[in-house]
Amino acid sequence: MEKIAIVTDNACDASDAELAALGVECVHLRVIRPDGTHFPEDNTPDNIEAFYDYVVDCDELPSTSMPPLLDFAQLYTDLSLAGYTHVISLHISSGMSGTVHTARMAAESAPIPVEVIDTRCNTVAQFLFVRRIAQLREYGLGFAELVEAAHDLEGKTSICFMLDKLKNLIKGGRTGKATGLAATLLKIKPLLTVDPDGEVEMFGKAKSPKRAVIKLVQRYKELEERFGPLECCFAHTRNMGGVDELREAMIEAGIKLVEVGVRMVGPVITTHVSTGCFGFAYIPQDERVLGLA
Numbered sequence: 001m002e003k004i005a006i007v008t009d010n011a012c013d014a015s016d017a018e019l020a021a022l023g024v025e026c027v028h029l030r031v032i033r034p035d036g037t038h039f040p041e042d043n044t045p046d047n048i049e050a051f052y053d054y055v056v057d058c059d060e061l062p063s064t065s066m067p068p069l070l071d072f073a074q075l076y077t078d079l080s081l082a083g084y085t086h087v088i089s090l091h092i093s094s095g096m097s098g099t100v101h102t103a104r105m106a107a108e109s110a111p112i113p114v115e116v117i118d119t120r121c122n123t124v125a126q127f128l129f130v131r132r133i134a135q136l137r138e139y140g141l142g143f144a145e146l147v148e149a150a151h152d153l154e155g156k157t158s159i160c161f162m163l164d165k166l167k168n169l170i171k172g173g174r175t176g177k178a179t180g181l182a183a184t185l186l187k188i189k190p191l192l193t194v195d196p197d198g199e200v201e202m203f204g205k206a207k208s209p210k211r212a213v214i215k216l217v218q219r220y221k222e223l224e225e226r227f228g229p230l231e232c233c234f235a236h237t238r239n240m241g242g243v244d245e246l247r248e249a250m251i252e253a254g255i256k257l258v259e260v261g262v263r264m265v266g267p268v269i270t271t272h273v274s275t276g277c278f279g280f281a282y283i284p285q286d287e288r289v290l291g292l293a
Helices: 016-021 045-057 069-081 099-108 123-139 143-153 167-171 209-227 240-252 267-273
Strands: 004-009 024-027 030-032 063-065 086-091 114-118 158-162 189-194 200-206 230-236 259-264 278-284
Touching (some): 004 069, 004 123, 016 024, 030 267, 045 259, 045 267, 069 086, 069 099, 086 123, 086 143, 099 114, 114 143, 123 143, 123 158, 123 230, 123 278, 158 209, 189 209, 200 209, 230 240, 240 259, 240 278
Parallel strands (some): 086 114, 230 259
Antiparallel strands (some): 030 063, 158 189, 158 278
């Protein structure tokens, strides 16, 4: 009988306790201060708020690094010893991090079958992806079916948000396909997404947060036309006001929200986007798991 473990990383911006409640194991990317010390790796609300305080005032950005190979190898071995027969390992987009590559290296020598999935997303969208696979495991899907379901979600689960500050994204070299931002958008709010290839892409721009809300609502409608009914999770980096305005505008536009909640973006991603962002993550609805936590 199959006993299937699910693994992800903390770029999904859920706390270790939240993931444990879903039956999901976590490896940790590191966020490193210029002096070489590490920020706490667990995405608790207190840790995230403390990081927001830091990143707003810092002169030199922290850096991020992927989990070490040994972390993956040890975890896959521990899961085998705990009686698991298979592992599905779901990670931050390979277009943003080498985490997927490292996981695949560890999987080659793991004592049990490990399928490493490039979610092609990050932050709250990655959480929705991981949560969905955990729900489908609870529903009763086997390993091969879960792998198929995960591949089906690639390119269909993402985040759309207003970037309030350009400095961190450009300094960190994470502009992806949204190149040229500094030259053209110094006084404009870029609207960014993670495209189906897992890279940052600009899909619009707005002269103010209010205009950004209008364009985000339009984007959500377009996504529902493309993918059908969605589940939505709002996300922000210390901009709950933007989330409230966006939710209200979506409801006024007649969108029937199936809302998973509101989540703060954690340190791994905030290092590159800074504070003031707001937007939504989405995933296509699945009738098999509607109503599950």
